Amino acid sequence: MIEHAYLLPLIAFFASLVMLFAGKEDPRSPLPWLGIGAMTACLTIAVSIFWSAAFGGGVLPYERNWRWFSLAASIGGKSFIVDMSVGTLIDGPAAVTLVVVTLVSLMVQIYSVVYMHGDTRFKRYFAFVSFFTAAMLGLVVSSSLLVTFACWELMGLSSYLLIGFWFEREGPCEAQKKAFMTTKLGDSGLYLALLLIYAKVGSFQLSQIQQFFDNGFMPATVATVIAVGILVGAAGKSAQAPLFIWLPDAMEGPTPGSALIHAATMVAAGILLVSKTYFVFLASPSAMEAAGWMGLITAFLAASMALVSFDIKRVLAFSTVSQLGFMMCALGVGGFTSGLFHLTTHAFFKALLFLGAGSVIHAVHTNDLRRMGGLSKKMPLTFLTMLIAVLAISGVPGLSGYYSKDLILADVWNHDHAMFWILLFTALMTAFYMFRLFFLAFWGDDRDHEKFSHAHESPVLITGPLVILAVFSALAGAGLDHDGLVSKLLAKPTISVMPGATAAAVAVPVDGAKAETAGHEARGESSGRGERHESHLPPWLHMTAITLVLCSITLSFFMYRGPTYALADAVKANLAPICTLLERRWYFDDFFYGLVALADQAAALAFWIDANVVDRVFVDGWGLLMLIFARISDAFDNIFVDSAVDGVGSLGNDLGVGLRSLVKEGQVQEYLMYAAISFSLAATLILTR
Amino acid sequence: MTLAHYLTVAALLFLIGLFGVLTRRNVIGILMSIELMFNAANVNLAAFDRFLHPEGVAGTTLALLIITVAAAEVVVGLALLMAIHRNLGTAYVEDFNLLKG
Amino acid sequence: MLEHIVFYSLSTLVLVCAIGVVTMRNTVHSALCLGLCLAGLAGLFASLGADFLFAAQVMVYVSGIAVLIIFTVMLLGRASDLHLRQVNDQWMAALLICAVSSEGLLKIARFFSGTLATTAAKPATRDIGRLFLGEWMIPFELVSLVLMAALLGAIFFSRSEASR
Numbered sequence: 001m002i003e004h005a006y007l008l009p010l011i012a013f014f015a016s017l018v019m020l021f022a023g024k025e026d027p028r029s030p031l032p033w034l035g036i037g038a039m040t041a042c043l044t045i046a047v048s049i050f051w052s053a054a055f056g057g058g059v060l061p062y063e064r065n066w067r068w069f070s071l072a073a074s075i076g077g078k079s080f081i082v083d084m085s086v087g088t089l090i091d092g093p094a095a096v097t098l099v100v101v102t103l104v105s106l107m108v109q110i111y112s113v114v115y116m117h118g119d120t121r122f123k124r125y126f127a128f129v130s131f132f133t134a135a136m137l138g139l140v141v142s143s144s145l146l147v148t149f150a151c152w153e154l155m156g157l158s159s160y161l162l163i164g165f166w167f168e169r170e171g172p173c174e175a176q177k178k179a180f181m182t183t184k185l186g187d188s189g190l191y192l193a194l195l196l197i198y199a200k201v202g203s204f205q206l207s208q209i210q211q212f213f214d215n216g217f218m219p220a221t222v223a224t225v226i227a228v229g230i231l232v233g234a235a236g237k238s239a240q241a242p243l244f245i246w247l248p249d250a251m252e253g254p255t256p257g258s259a260l261i262h263a264a265t266m267v268a269a270g271i272l273l274v275s276k277t278y279f280v281f282l283a284s285p286s287a288m289e290a291a292g293w294m295g296l297i298t299a300f301l302a303a304s305m306a307l308v309s310f311d312i313k314r315v316l317a318f319s320t321v322s323q324l325g326f327m328m329c330a331l332g333v334g335g336f337t338s339g340l341f342h343l344t345t346h347a348f349f350k351a352l353l354f355l356g357a358g359s360v361i362h363a364v365h366t367n368d369l370r371r372m373g374g375l376s377k378k379m380p381l382t383f384l385t386m387l388i389a390v391l392a393i394s395g396v397p398g399l400s401g402y403y404s405k406d407l408i409l410a411d412v413w414n415h416d417h418a419m420f421w422i423l424l425f426t427a428l429m430t431a432f433y434m435f436r437l438f439f440l441a442f443w444g445d446d447r448d449h450e451k452f453s454h455a456h457e458s459p460v461l462i463t464g465p466l467v468i469l470a471v472f473s474a475l476a477g478a479g480l481d482h483d484g485l486v487s488k489l490l491a492k493p494t495i496s497v498m499p500g501a502t503a504a505a506v507a508v509p510v511d512g513a514k515a516e517t518a519g520h521e522a523r524g525e526s527s528g529r530g531e532r533h534e535s536h537l538p539p540w541l542h543m544t545a546i547t548l549v550l551c552s553i554t555l556s557f558f559m560y561r562g563p564t565y566a567l568a569d570a571v572k573a574n575l576a577p578i579c580t581l582l583e584r585r586w587y588f589d590d591f592f593y594g595l596v597a598l599a600d601q602a603a604a605l606a607f608w609i610d611a612n613v614v615d616r617v618f619v620d621g622w623g624l625l626m627l628i629f630a631r632i633s634d635a636f637d638n639i640f641v642d643s644a645v646d647g648v649g650s651l652g653n654d655l656g657v658g659l660r661s662l663v664k665e666g667q668v669q670e671y672l673m674y675a676a677i678s679f680s681l682a683a684t685l686i687l688t689r
Numbered sequence: 690m691t692l693a694h695y696l697t698v699a700a701l702l703f704l705i706g707l708f709g710v711l712t713r714r715n716v717i718g719i720l721m722s723i724e725l726m727f728n729a730a731n732v733n734l735a736a737f738d739r740f741l742h743p744e745g746v747a748g749t750t751l752a753l754l755i756i757t758v759a760a761a762e763v764v765v766g767l768a769l770l771m772a773i774h775r776n777l778g779t780a781y782v783e784d785f786n787l788l789k790g
Numbered sequence: 791m792l793e794h795i796v797f798y799s800l801s802t803l804v805l806v807c808a809i810g811v812v813t814m815r816n817t818v819h820s821a822l823c824l825g826l827c828l829a830g831l832a833g834l835f836a837s838l839g840a841d842f843l844f845a846a847q848v849m850v851y852v853s854g855i856a857v858l859i860i861f862t863v864m865l866l867g868r869a870s871d872l873h874l875r876q877v878n879d880q881w882m883a884a885l886l887i888c889a890v891s892s893e894g895l896l897k898i899a900r901f902f903s904g905t906l907a908t909t910a911a912k913p914a915t916r917d918i919g920r921l922f923l924g925e926w927m928i929p930f931e932l933v934s935l936v937l938m939a940a941l942l943g944a945i946f947f948s949r950s951e952a953s954r
Binding site: 690691692693694695696697698700701702703704705706707708709711712713714715717718720721722724725728731732735736738739740741743745746747749750752753754756757758759760761762763764765767768769770771772774775780783 | 793794797801804805808809811812817820821824827828831834835837838839840842843846847850851854855858859862863865866871874875876877878880881883884885887888891892895896898899900901902903904905906907908909911914917918921922926929933936937939940941943944945946947948950
Binding site for chain 3: 670676687688
């Protein structure tokens with residue numbers, strides 16, 4: 001099937017088109033099942049690709065291209081032939097991601113049949129979800145950065161559409177604008193990076209660009225600029241600091257849509273893009289370092305913000321941002337495998353968390369954690385699956401999150417100890433706030449009796465996907481980690497270091513630790529292992545980390561188990577300034593709003609200057625001057641020019657009247673004579689030249 | 690006899706015809722003058738054929754075509770003249786001024 | 791020598807008759823002059839060796855068109871015509887135009903003043919027939935179409951008002 005990978009986006013796209021345009025909008029429309037069927041087909045293809053990549057004899061990466069168009073151009077006397085191709089490029093990460101995307105999308109769509117039931121735009125929602133999935137699959141399989149960028153923007157569009165799905169309300173409208181603007185800000189960076197790549201390499205094909213980098217043709221400074229551009233794009237899409245502000249608001253959309261787009265897949269596209277263009281980062285150590293710190297700061301800030309939020313979806317959104325920070329940080333420190341591994345596992349358990357939260361919201365009709373509580377009695381299946389997800393994201397041994405997070409921490413430890421401690425602290429916060437959410441929702445007494453009494457377990461179309469995702473959340477880590485599968489599939493790409501100037505440029509150390517790592521990488525590759533084998537924490541550290549996580553969970557339990565929250569309130573009272581800081585989201589929103597307000601004031605000032613100085617002096621003054629000139633010109637025109645014109649006119653008139661008295665009208669022979677005169681004159685002139 | 694002789698005769702004939710077209714008041718006179726001009730052209734064609742391309746007959750053939758067209762023209766012209774004469778009672782062109790502005 | 795005599799006498803006949811055509815006050819005389827002029831032209835064609843053209847000229851023009859014109863003149867002519875001037879008042883301008891035009895036309899004639907016939911004239915009727923039924927088929931057919939149209943037009947216009 002790997003040669004037919006192009007079918008994946010096409011099937012989904014076709015399904016979305018049919019759902020969008022066929023049939024009438026009806027809350028009981030059967031069309032969503034078409035999308036589910038299409039997604040099932042996609043999942044089948046994806047699994048077969050994954051199977052052949054993981055266990056079969058499939059050779060990766062597999063590339064297949066079709067010519068899109070050719071241009072022959074001549075610039076400055078040199079002629080060029082520009083060949084644009086489209087095609088598929090399936091490598092290990094792509095094979096894994098395809099399965100994740102199609103599986104989560106399928107689960108979300110099945111789930112949505114119940115969740116969105118009765119909505120006035122029932123059919124359209126599924127069309128959007130299918131459209132999004134098509135774009136995401138296109139991004140994953142595309143062999144050309146240009147197509148990737150197009151899919152990237154299409155994802156942005158579907159994200160915009162789904163956030164503002166309930167556009168009658170003010171919140172979604174504002175949120176969709178915020179999301180669109182913020183991601184566009186990042187996309188402009190990516191766009192510049194693409195232009196720079198094309199200008200330098202002359203191709204959008206990933207394999208050709210990689211070859212270009214492999215041969216060391218790309219100057220290190222340019223590589224850094226490109227990498228920073230890509231990083232800015234990824235920061236916008238994957239909600240990294242400081243562009244993460246849109247993601248919490250994006251939760252205004254339908255919860256399953258959020259689960260698919262803003263938790264599991266689309267936000268991972270930034271990470272995926274960085275991994276697709278990882279060779280750029282390998283050529284630019286400073287950009288790698290920047291990515292690492294960006295991810296680290298994002299992870300920390302977002303996790304801290306999640307500590308105090310009481311909106312169940314907001315907590316999950318902050319958690320998503322934080323986990324994406326983990327991945328970005330892993331990529332930044334050279335942990336390609338661990339970052340993508342975490343991307344995979346995170347997609348499963350975060351989708352599960354969101355769908356579980358959706359199930360809870362569906363049952364109690366509120367997002368507010370303070371009005372839930374004790375739901376474990378009412379919703380046992382949701383409770384169990386959420387428990388698995390929470391354990392997985394916290395990194396409790398045995399579940400999927402543990403494996404990937406462990407790898408990330410190991411990579412960071414090998415890179416920089418300071419970063420490691422911050423990241424470990426963030427992981428502890430993760431465990432804490434996830435269990436805070438869990439206990440607040442499911443543990444203790446029912447704090448809102450009315451809500452509680454209405455709560456009920458969701459139907460099987462909701463719990464089914466939950467259970468399936470729970471299975472994957474629990475086992476995906478172990479399954480992929482087993483027998484080195486993950487290091488085979490998600491092997492870090494290598495960039496061969498050429499001797500000479502370019503080699504020096506690649507190996508320029510940012511600091512001592514980086515130089516050591518670079519040297520180590522080079523040795524690791526020369527010995528042909530490909531995968532760095534030291535991706536393990538020292539045993540004492542490993543045990544410490546696990547113990548600390550368990551302590552964190554215990555602390556969370558004691559603070560939020562209910563029925564009274566005295567301990568939590570006491571902590572909050574004692575740490576009031578910090579709480580306020582976190583509740584105001586580290587003033588990031590205020591910062592951006594302030595920025596906008598400042599720009600507004602600057603614009604007002606500029607307007608005042610424009611209106612009172614520029615307009616008065618230059619425009620009005622110039623106009624006055626012109627008016628005087630015009631008056632003079634007008635007088636001159638009236639007196640001299642017009643008289644001349646009138647004179648010519650009346651001369652012609654007099655001449656005409658005079659001539660007319662000479663000729664008789666209506667005489668054929670007279671006309672004939674004029675013709676003969678002109679004929680004879682012309683003939684004579686021509687013949688007697 | 691050179692080609693110039695024939696061309697001179699044809700040219701003079703043509704000019705006489707032109708003079709007639711421009712000056713005759715009677716429509717029949719104009720038609721006759723036009724015939725003179727046609728024939729001047731025919732003389733030219735026959736002469737060129739004879740002197741410049743003696744191996745072919747294209748000029749003569751073209752002259753034949755002209756004779757045919759001229760015959761048709763005269764027939765239609767005379768028929769028109771009859772119709773006009775019947776309506777206006779005159780054959781003098783200066784009286785044909787219905788379209789005068 | 792004979793050739794010169796023939797040419798000059800025919801040319802004189804043609805030109806004099808042509809002048810007669812455009813200047814005669816009596817239209818009948820004009821028409822008779824035209825017939826003589828056309829006959830002279832037929833002789834010129836014969837001297838050029840264009841035998842078929844000669845025959846056509848005699849048959850179509852002299853015996854066809856000239857007779858038709860004389861017929862019409864007699865049909866439409868009135869006695870009062872004999873007392874009217876047949877030349878309008880722009881004859882001076884027309885003469886000037888002819889003088890100017892003659893400059894160009896006679897220059898062309900002078901250009902060929904040295905051109906003599908290189909071969910003897912030969913009968914061309916067979917070749918004309920071949921040309922009409924071969925290479926010039928389409929002009930031939932078109933000309934027959936023109937004749938047909940002329941026939942129809944003549945019938946249409948010359949019918950009396952009542953019978954339309």
